[in-house]
Amino acid sequence: PTYHLASVVDDHYMDITHVFRGEEWLPSVPRHIQLYKSLGWEPPIYAHLPYILAPDKSKLSKRHGATSVLDYKEKGYIPDAMVNFLSLLGWSLDGETEIISRDQIINHFSIDRVNDSGAVFDIEKLDWMNGHYLRRMDVDKLADCLYQYWSDYPPEELDRIPSIDETKEIVILIQDRIKTLKDAAPFIAFLFKDKIVYTATQLIQKGLDLEDTKNILNQAVSLLNNIDDFWEDNIEESLRTFAKENNIKLGHFLGSIRFAITAQDASPQLFKSIEILGKDLTLFRLDQAIQTLNS
Template structure:
């Protein structure tokens, strides 16, 4: 644990770069980090790593925080405050933190200025590639004399600052997930720590920030494992104790390749737009590479927090199974109360009007419909096609759809007239009486129930498969039901 953390408190950080909407791998890292903090009664810190100004996307920070809020992941420290270890945007820490420590490394001979032009660096890489060597920097500026440096400085040649990696030896890292990992210094480049624009690279900034923010555990994607010896070298050069590390396995597509946009949606906010519930996304991603007992597919968030440990995170990649996510989302839809689901649906339609019904129905209008569709939907996006006919009089269908197999146009027209006549005689227009009347109408017409009910279903909803018909007719009401059936009869004239 970082010795600057005098209380030995678990302090972890989620440190995304604002280069776009947060993808599922990025948010999975946030979830594991948040769970670890909650399990250890520690602190969860959100830090925005925006030192690469050329890749910063406007609105990305807001989308990152919105994603966390949507998933109900609270943070103890972050961009909304500067206390106690802020600012929590790296771009605001430049002069106070990064430049002083870079200068300290220069002074102590642990870093050096590099004046090589992009053209020379390209030439060096090509030469080394031709000789089948690695394409690392040839360390030319590492061995410049003070006189040579003075002469170059007088020409105002642009420069970067490179870290002087040890030329021999190796680093030993104990990774909480992967165990002991070794790195040979001789194969690690003298990497840049301050760019020509004066901003630090990730390597320097994250080490300084993790130390100054007293981060005890660094939980991040395995793609950063190969960079860890660079970070350990900086810690040693500055005389600091490094935190503990845990590198999470990548998320794989069903074809075992790394999950990417070519496999479909990767943005968490896009999943929200597609009608996934935050609890389903949270639980699904929590179980992507971690399990509490190798068999539980559905856990509550408190259960996940209680059982979470980095030691049970898999070393191998986890496959993103959209069918499992759909099943899990459907499960959470089925298990919430009707009123809660109705409220969620209305909020979804308000946020994404194109996915819903306009004007948006009231809560009292939508609640009675929920039991009819709850078992049929996997996402909130599935709701509109199933319920639109309750609120719209513009019922679209082909006339041929009214005529069921084994019947003809005249039989169908007569059957629908019989339905209206018999339903008119019902005193209490409820589900039970409607079912009795329609079944008697089928007997009267010598039709199979599915033939008559199929025609009525299309006339009322425009659908061949709809929510339960009898209750749907009750909700639509006597007057509207008759209007729609009369309209169907007119189409058959």
């Protein structure tokens, strides 16, 4: 009883005119209106919103995962995407538009367009929406976001946090490939590891043997060592030209180099990655791979 009284008194003295709350509060409406009348006050306008549901259509709860907005911040979701996503849980602008700015939400929100039934919290849709916002971001803004995120939540995949200038270079590699800020670190971990580890078996690409792989990596060392202006276009031209002139399958050639310097089957753009990694470290890792094959 004291809670209901306190709620009514609190709302009155804060000049609350509209109360929006979950549908579980519907049974309390008569009590609250009666309290307002008893105190001689004008009651606010009440509106009750449907539950947010889990994918199995049960009421969303902690057992379904993160429930605090700070949990989603730690998972790498950005504010604009979260606001957009949450605004569409039970409401819509026109039944079709998915990407909505905050100004649009403020200007067009109407309780008349709120659904009567519960809305499912679809994490896959949130991932898609967050990725959309990340891809639309200015490079410098995304770099600032990513740098701050890594400072707040240092990723275990990285041996050190990249500088802001390094982060700007990284964004070019990954902007089209990530759905959350958390996705970024695994893609570029090889750039900020003191040491990468692999076996000879892992280094040998499908369709190649030991000698093929050693020859490819030795040729890569020679080619890259001869590039004075070590930047993306020159690296790409040198490697592609050699593979074409020597009738080497490009997938085998670049795949072997990629794994030797990244220890990953998939990585961001190879030639830009090599440029960022730098000549000395690239050659060091290729030599390390050759030694692994020789051992």
